[in-house]
Amino acid sequence: MSLYFRQLLGGEHFGRRNPACGQMQNFVYLIGDKDTKECMVVDPAWAVDDIVDVAENDGMKIVGALATHYHPDHVGGSMFGFTLEGAARLNARCNCQLHCHTEEAAGIRKVTGLSQGDLITHSSGDKVQIGKIELEILHTPGHTPGSICFRLRDALVAGDTLFLQGCGRVDLPGGDSEQMYTTLTQRLGSLPPELMLYPGHAYGGMSAPLGEVRRTNPYLRVKDLMQWRRMMG
Ligand SMILES: [Fe+2]
Numbered sequence: 001m002s003l004y005f006r007q008l009l010g011g012e013h014f015g016r017r018n019p020a021c022g023q024m025q026n027f028v029y030l031i032g033d034k035d036t037k038e039c040m041v042v043d044p045a046w047a048v049d050d051i052v053d054v055a056e057n058d059g060m061k062i063v064g065a066l067a068t069h070y071h072p073d074h075v076g077g078s079m080f081g082f083t084l085e086g087a088a089r090l091n092a093r094c095n096c097q098l099h100c101h102t103e104e105a106a107g108i109r110k111v112t113g114l115s116q117g118d119l120i121t122h123s124s125g126d127k128v129q130i131g132k133i134e135l136e137i138l139h140t141p142g143h144t145p146g147s148i149c150f151r152l153r154d155a156l157v158a159g160d161t162l163f164l165q166g167c168g169r170v171d172l173p174g175g176d177s178e179q180m181y182t183t184l185t186q187r188l189g190s191l192p193p194e195l196m197l198y199p200g201h202a203y204g205g206m207s208a209p210l211g212e213v214r215r216t217n218p219y220l221r222v223k224d225l226m227q228w229r230r231m232m233g
């Protein structure tokens with residue numbers, strides 16, 4: 001079994017001609033099976049052709065997409081007066097469906113223009129198979145209601161739920177500070193420290209073991225809900 005895993009940084013590996021892409025520091029991930037040469041794209045946005053080129057240059061075929069959440073810098077759509085390409089463009093180019101959480105489907109349809117038939121919706125604990133590689137979906141609400149992380153062997157692809165420094169904003173529509181607290185302390189709190197965190201933005205770094213992030217990220221060092229409420233205003 002041979003894992004294919006690429007971490008692509010906005011402004012460097014894709015979207016080089018778009019200054020906003022470099023500023024936002026989004027990560028896109030390619031995950032797949034080197035034996036079957038199939039892969040999926042986590043959070044296809046900004047510059048779909050660049051992302052597809054990386055996969056094709058590696059000899060991989062894109063057979064699906066995975067969305068950590070519905071924000072346009074992760075799936076495409078309108079943001080800050082700009083229109084970003086994303087999951088809809090990937091769907092048109094590769095004819096592949098987008099996996100997401102059930103609670104995120106409406107938001108994804110709204111920002112991307114995709115139809116329900118273009119989506120494969122999931123609950124927490126569901127598995128997604130790419131060749132012989134298996135991803136587990138963890139529902140991690142807080143940044144948005146249907147935010148998810150993907151667990152893959154010794155890695156956690158976390159979207160905007162958790163960065164090396166900080167966590168996703170909870171003051172945007174659908175954000176919920178107390179749900180984020182539960183997600184960080186219980187859902188992610190029970191995961192093994194050796195799991196490598198791969199975040200949705202390069203805030204504070206590209207990847208690190210969860211155990212190290214627990215020591216260095218102030219949002220994981222909160223003692224209790226009272227302190228969390230004070231910290232989050
Ligand atoms: Fe986000």
